[in-house]
Amino acid sequence: MNPVNRACRAAASITFILTLLAVSGAAANADNSQVAQIKTVSGQAEIVRNGARVAARIGDPLYEKDTIDTGGDGSIGITFIDNTVMSSGPNSEIVLEDYKFNSSDFKGSMLTDMNRGTVSMISGDIARSSPGAMKVKTPTAILGVRGTRFVIEVKDNR
């Protein structure tokens, strides 16, 4: 085997092992089922998952604990599996802190951390399922949602 071939083999093996690690890492998440899907993206919008930062792409799934981060020209729109619809404007940071939904009885709970920026929300099955099931936390207050459409701005005071 010539050296080039050997290097290629080695690279392939390393890629394979890294892929295995990535897959097992994802599976090791406490709860890795999809909670939402990205529907619209404009400008700079990123998802932070397990410390890694990736560009947000239309059609990509989102999971509990994901952070949505938009830049100065960015915006993003997502729809959750309980039909909650959420979209945010530029310079926004939102964490999908807690999300539980049972698609058989349409009950669940969700807590979203709105750290900075602007967000528009239209509640879905979770807010309907019981009072107090849907909450949004900002650095200075907690919003209890009984429905349906509302917007929040959090100033960046860092």
Next chain:
Amino acid sequence: MHRIALVLALLTLASCSSRQSLFVVLPNPDGSSGAVTIEDGQKSVLLDHPYAAGEVRSGVAAPVQVDQTQVQQIFGNALAAQPVLPSHFVLYFEKDSDTLTPASALQYQAVFTDIKRRQVYEVEVIGHTDTLGNPPHNQQLSMSRAVMIRDRLVRDGISPKSISVAGRGQLDLAVKTADQVAEPRNRRVEITVR
């Protein structure tokens, strides 16, 4: 020196008392609205009509006046990024069959059109039956109704990996009835498109 200290103190005070967050309830398409409560740790402010707004300054929540123009100025980009809203459809079936009623066969086209207008989509199809027949049979029947719709959508070009199916048998009646009651409104699939 004192003057600088005063300016600094005033600046600090100004930033303390500037708005930290703003909350606005928006109207539903029919003009009604839901409600939200702002909890600042001490008290709670209820916002329960269209354009009802509250803000937090120095950690204290209070109602505030906001008009439509201000909402558009502050939230225009967020609102423009809003996805197409989810849609819900109900299609009905002939008795003990996975054949659509004539009316629902026509309505199928509306489901298909709704899916196609979305750039990306997820479709949930959940089958149901009335209480005629036994539960195991109805479980199977509800599933074959859902599968029939999925197969039709796939034949029409909808991506199979974006469609989920489930059968709920006679567990979730749209119209509550006694056992062994033929009820056309219970022989259905519920379809969510988002």
